[in-house]
Amino acid sequence: MFAIVSGVMNFIILMTVFVTELDKGIIHARTMAFTTSVIFELILVFSARSNENIFKSKPFANKFLLFAVASSILLQLVTIYNPLFQTIFQTTALTMMNWAKIIMLSGIGVLIIDSTKSIHARSR
Numbered sequence: 001m002f003a004i005v006s007g008v009m010n011f012i013i014l015m016t017v018f019v020t021e022l023d024k025g026i027i028h029a030r031t032m033a034f035t036t037s038v039i040f041e042l043i044l045v046f047s048a049r050s051n052e053n054i055f056k057s058k059p060f061a062n063k064f065l066l067f068a069v070a071s072s073i074l075l076q077l078v079t080i081y082n083p084l085f086q087t088i089f090q091t092t093a094l095t096m097m098n099w100a101k102i103i104m105l106s107g108i109g110v111l112i113i114d115s116t117k118s119i120h121a122r123s124r
Contacts, residue, residue: 031091040106
């Protein structure tokens with residue numbers, strides 16, 4: 001159930017971001033969708049660790065997971081801000097407002113998924 005809900009939520013968020021950013025150009029829209037997907041999954045991993053609510057499960061207890069997430073964020077930043085990687089991956093730099101939108105939508109998506117986990121757990 002978790003995989004289905006998270007997959008559907010990821011799709012909805014990605015399509016929303018891509019379509020709303022398409023007027024700024026295809027490369028910008030792809031960069032926004034790509035980055036949203038990465039950030040969504042990096043936030044989701046903290047929810048996937050446990051059947052409990054993300055705030056009850058001590059999300060920062062696993063130091064290896066924190067290192068992996070930090071490394072992934074660093075690689076994402078290199079991919080979208082380094083000119084060589086911008087050329088290779090066809091990405092463009094994002095503004096602070098773009099990042100705010102990405103983090104907000106990804107966070108809301110994970111909170112919705114976490115809510116469905118809580119509802120599903122109560123129905124058992």
